[in-house]
Amino acid sequence: MLQKRKELKKCIKCLDDLQKEVSKRKTYKRLMNYMEQLQELQTEVDKRQGPQDGRYSITESLKLPHPIKLPEYTIRFADLDNCGRELLEDALNARCNAYVPYSKFKVGAAFRTKCGRVFTGCNIENVALTPGSCAERTALVKGISEGFKCYDAGAVVAYHESGFTTPCGVCRQFINEFAKTDIPIYIGQAPEVSSKLPAFNDDDEVLVTSIYHLLPHSFTVFK
Incomplete structure (x- = not known):
């Protein structure tokens, strides 16, 4: 009987560890989702505000062609x-x-x-x-x-x-x-x-x- 209790405690401990690991992964996943959302918001804010020095990337210009280039x-x-x-x-x-x-x-x-x-x-x-x-x-x-x-x-x-x-x-x-x-x-x-x-x-x-x-x-x- 004592041996079975020990095995039961060991199983419970394993389950607790697994539960903690699952919680960590869920927390990490939620954190990454928040980070992605923040990055998208920051990008949108930057577009609306424009650069501090007034310069824009030429990739945003509609007056310049942006053809697909072969690798170099x-x-x-x-x-x-x-x-x-x-x-x-x-x-x-x-x-x-x-x-x-x-x-x-x-x-x-x-x-x-x-x-x-x-x-x-x-x-x-x-x-x-x-x-x-x-x-x-x-x-x-x-x-x-x-x-x-x-x-x-x-x-x-x-x-x-x-x-x-x-x-x-x-x-x-x-x-x-x-x-x-x-x-x-x-x-x-x-x-x-x-x-x-x-x-x-x-x-x-x-x-x-x-x-x-x-x-x-x-x-x-x-x-």
Whole structure:
């Protein structure tokens, strides 16, 4: 009988502990609900009062477009998708034809049309400077002149010891003209030493950005 009483006390103690644990969880849940409600109220108050310094986030502006942007990241060349690797290799090969007697800075680019055709280009300099053409625009002009006016990916390759070389401002605007939505732009660092068969190493770092990241507020006359 004594043993049974001990077991009964033990069971009662377990039940009490469980009851306390349940109460704690219910209390925590109620607390979290109150916190969420307070946060919503605070957000609503902040909206009505406005910021203390008079500045608002541009995401609240109705006069600016807020398109969906592709993710931006870096990745090993070997881990890229087939599209990225092929465009970078095409851009690297196009870079070999760069005409840069003045700057010595070679750039290659490649852009893929919606139907899968790829157009490549290199930068072409001129002694008068302004008639020159960037690699990105060279590639796109070739495709546009053949009737392809919509592109879904691009790549740019150059060598700069401090890091990646992204398109200049003019080229960003030019690329945006023929990208109906955000498109990935693969940026690779070319090998320092030119060779007859240039190639990327598997561990080479690649920047995967997009035209909307490069040009968040493009110029347009259309709504």
